[in-house]
Amino acid sequence: MSELEQGRNLSPRGPIGLMSRVYKYVLPEVRSSLNLWRQDAQGIPDPELRKQALASIETKQFHCEGGGIYAAGNLSMRHILIPLIVAYQTISDYLDNLCDRSTSLDPADFRLLHQSMLDAIHPDAEPVNYYALRSEQNDGGYLNKLVRTCQEMIRQLPGYAAAAPEIHQLAVLYTDLQVYKHIRPELRESTLKEWWEQEGHRAPQLLWNEFAAATGSTLGVFMLFLSSCDPGLSEASAASIRAAYFPNVCGLHIMLDYLIDQDEDRAGGDLNFCNYYDSTEIMLNRIASIVEGARADVRKLPENSMHVMVIEGLLALYLSDPKVSEQREVRSVSKRLMRGSPLTRLFFFANSRWIRKHLY
Template structure:
């Protein structure tokens, strides 16, 4: 099964083959979340399923790289892993805890998700009073383990997936601690990590932090692992094609559309560290260009380039952008540097979101 390489084919296959399957999997996790007796944990679990559908739809696009007979397993892994990310983010964001040990223990679930045979749910809530999620998190982890263990190329991709996952887990710890500790911890982490990755020397600390907050590389690696055995060097190449620039662009756009919301909630927002609008647009443009160059070296390069352009469009078509004239003005500048493909995906995403809103309302 050849991965789509044109805008039209990509959009058709996403809406026809990926979105319905993603929604079906989310329905299964919703049913499980509804059985949680603890009111607060049930609320966070349902929020992770109900409020982040487009995270799962976006991640699900990588399943188009696979053969149809394994596509469902790839989607089950991607959606389950993403629900874990969103659930844990809610637990860290919205609870009263500021304990880094708590955040590290919660995110042990993500580590275990990529290490079949290490299922131990006694760790997750060990620093919390609320512990009874009726097996919700354990079942998510077990599902991820079951799926990746069956991928023929998982042995070769596991180390690269874990590397990206560890970056993500570290970010979730450092950005949720006491406000006065966040920036020093993130800067220290950047200074330590750039010794290992020479390309980080061309980044600012908050841009590095943004690049660790994406799951795109993990999903790309999972899709290729499902296709067959590969050389470990190939897995590393796939990882390096997504991290740091393609992942960084993804999360910088996410923070861009959340600026007003984060300001109101006094939350950390990496786009707020740019000197001004010109600085932000220029640097995001650099991430866009660097990501394109790196993705050109990927297998199925045209497919990954389309995803890259689609991500720009999906974020800039978001309702938060459309409802804020100032953010929309800046977004229009970014759409232009994305080119005609981004404009196409932007218009398509804008229409699709509104059709979806009408269906929900009905």
């Protein structure tokens, strides 16, 4: 292996190296991959499915771009990681749109739709009609193609067998969340609390809404995709990687997402996990505690510099969002979370603003 190839296999050591890879490789290739899915979505025969597929790409592109960061951890495998991450995240975003703006409130429908996310991570699973329990049926093969793309990429990851049990566990929790958070509004909170009583032992330090938020992140899955590039990955190593990401890094990711979406979710009648604290002060302290927990967890990883940057990048990405300035309470929380920020976070904050201004 040449010195250049060895360098491409190594995680970036600092924020400048990471952003260099993001600008040169990740953003252009993620957008190229998304454009192909946009073309497929434009050909979906059913008008409602087409509308939601296109909307998920247009409004949630940054989810794929954020996930694509993990391809910067092994550039020589990005031809597998980027299509895989984009396809898996596109399934997630598309189904979230379908369920958020659903013509159905049937939990069995939501579970069947999300079976696609479980099939996508099992290379030998045979896709089925995921729309069988809803009126909209004809997507022209769009969802099945997304599933098969994930499977095709996963088959090329040499260490995937070791990571598969951990990825499956995260995907099952994600699927459960999507079912319970989209059922009839009056049942959501009680059902989520019952679920937390059964599964909360996985993260005893988190409150029910924080546990639910942690299960809604795909970052742990993407990190395990990256780890699966290593043919020597063991099941023990995969378990330690999952533990470093779930629950705290994953929880931080989604709590920040909900933090900035409070007005939007209120207008849409959508559940928001930041609305279950007794005060803004308690919410701030809880998020700050999750930040510290996430930092402590990733420091246990042998190559932890990239994961420390992920945490600072999450804070920078969400707290630099224009939606922050439009909400007085969120603006106050953001200022307090950003107070005393390390240089790395400020660097990512500036880059996040530049990307939004010049690349969107």
